[in-house]
Amino acid sequence: MSKNIPQNNLTIKILIVLFIILMCFLIFIKIKQDNDPNRIMEEQRTNLFSVIDKTTNVNVTKYSVYGTHFNVEGTLNTVKISGIQINYVNLIIKNLEGEEIEISSNFDYTDNSISFSTSDTINEGINLEDLSIDNYYLLLKIIYSNGDIKYYSLKNASEYNNTTYYTLTKNNTNNKIDIAFDTYNDIPYMSLNVTKAESLPEDVYDIAIDPGHGGIDTGGVSGDYTEADLVLEYGLNLKSKLEALGLKVFISRDGSESSQEDTTTNMYDEDGRINILNKSKAKLLISLQLNSNSYEQNDGGVEIYAPNNCNLDFANLLASNIVTQANTHYSNLSTFKKADGVYVRNFTNADISSFNKNAQRDGYEPYTITTDTPYLYIIRETGGIATNAFVDGRNKEYGTNQYYNSNTGIETYSIELGYMTVEQDFNNILANSDKYMEAISQSIKTYYID
């Protein structure tokens, strides 16, 4: 008997050790399970979707990217409860950790139907440059007057599929943002997936420059100078300044084009300036021009033409930087003026009737143009649906802007540096052109990069 005691002890010891090993193993498995990224993500996703009201969802009727900003419009049918009103409609951009950005939206509520849009202006709303790397889910949050807060998911009811956006190059890096629709347990949702990009794809640029005119179209002429040659020289200078900031820059012409090219009618050709500029997928486009018009009391000066329905902060910055750095002044032209040196030129009623007459004369269905439509084609036709681009080939004199119906548009500013027809103004441009370009480059750096 006594001999067995140590043996029993040994067995017990072995059993205890085995038990401890087993427990350790189980704990290890449990910890591993708890920390399994897929499992955590699944749990977080379940949590996120658990707050969604499943009785209805938002129909996204339109979503678009203009420049660096993204906006959503949609409608939602709700059950009307008498006496209860809607206080706020906010778009929520939420990651799986539960952190959220709230964008207060404009809304209208009639007959149990809510329509909303995330911004009044095309270059505000959600700044895609500001999103850090993560996967975001978009929800609509409605705050009712009785204190109820409800979340709704977003379903694609637009004609647009998923879209990819690349952020501007900063410190040699870019983010890629996939704007996509999908479903989770039969719940439709919209998401923004921000990942690090190795670099920009070959065909994607940060900034585009369009030196006006070219080919047979010289633009304004003064002595031996032509507008086309001067803005080309200035555009190439601007391109190298922007490249020195690390930006990838596309230029619509570089001087290698034929002097016989008819740039007055080929802008919508397959390889015309509008299609190649749109194809560059740039976020910002600077069109360079020199004025030649004369009007009373004209002493020249700078005019920045901005898109319609825009926050004009960047246009104001451009105008003020050019004036301070290039020894010039704001134009005193008052027509279409929005602020010092800043102009928004839309179609006037007179422009519209003249366009309609031309359509009738040439036998094509007139375009839908309103007094909210930008008049300058370089601004209008590079902005897609955000700027009411319309050239779809019905006017046989021109081709088709292949991007007229695009929900991704370039934010475009047309800069009239000054007047070739005003001697002092023109001499200042010739002498200080580098300062004009430096002011533009600095404005881009301050507003978009820093």
Ligand SMILES: [Zn+2]
């Ligand atoms: Zn011009």
